[in-house]
Amino acid sequence: MNALGKHLLLELQDCDKEVLNDISFLRNTLLAAARECGATILGESFHQYSPQGISGIVIIAESHLFIHTWPEYGYAAADIFTCGDSVQPERAVEILTRELGSKNHSMVEIRRGILDTQQSGLG
Amino acid sequence: MNALGKHLLLELQDCDKEVLNDISFLRNTLLAAARECGATILGESFHQYSPQGISGIVIIAESHLFIHTWPEYGYAAADIFTCGDSVQPERAVEILTRELGSKNHSMVEIRRGILDTQQSGLG
Numbered sequence: 001m002n003a004l005g006k007h008l009l010l011e012l013q014d015c016d017k018e019v020l021n022d023i024s025f026l027r028n029t030l031l032a033a034a035r036e037c038g039a040t041i042l043g044e045s046f047h048q049y050s051p052q053g054i055s056g057i058v059i060i061a062e063s064h065l066f067i068h069t070w071p072e073y074g075y076a077a078a079d080i081f082t083c084g085d086s087v088q089p090e091r092a093v094e095i096l097t098r099e100l101g102s103k104n105h106s107m108v109e110i111r112r113g114i115l116d117t118q119q120s121g122l123g
Numbered sequence: 124m125n126a127l128g129k130h131l132l133l134e135l136q137d138c139d140k141e142v143l144n145d146i147s148f149l150r151n152t153l154l155a156a157a158r159e160c161g162a163t164i165l166g167e168s169f170h171q172y173s174p175q176g177i178s179g180i181v182i183i184a185e186s187h188l189f190i191h192t193w194p195e196y197g198y199a200a201a202d203i204f205t206c207g208d209s210v211q212p213e214r215a216v217e218i219l220t221r222e223l224g225s226k227n228h229s230m231v232e233i234r235r236g237i238l239d240t241q242q243s244g245l246g
Contacts, residue, residue, distance in 0.1 A: 004193055005200055045166040045182050057180050059168050063191055070127055077128055077235045112200045
């Protein structure tokens, strides 16, 4: 079944709460995750909420990575959306899970853009 | 069932192909979609691929919206990730579907951050 995009939705619970509110650490981690999976980084945007919590997005040539954190619950949502075969998004999953110190995590994979193969020529 | 985030994954097929490659139109549309659902816009990043295709992300105080387009297939993937009750992400879905001229679309809703209610105090 051919698809244009591979979308990994990562639920990270029981994380290191301090790390979840450290914008510099999260920025470095998300950029490292993008590089490690072989992606080409095109842009980024990070934001610190008051009183706590961070949103960060890295746009890559192969789509994007994002993270939203809730330090008060030790929880982060992270997505890795990629297209093409040149990247290994699972590497980013490993790095994010490890660096955020998550002791309880799960992942859903969704294929995006499953088109009619005759129409798209993807088959 | 309480969750921290509401994540709408929108599959837009049979779209207007010219619109899918118009970065200015897509930027205006995604920003309008964010405003119309009541979100507070914090940042944005749009990128035009060669030979075609666009990625765009708008960070909002309530999380984010993104769009990735494949004009050659008339297809776009769009996500609206929000937290809190002050926004109406379904409004953004209506605007994106209409403005991109999608004649064949579907949506999946995923609740993010469903935590142990005793631990989180969310219950």
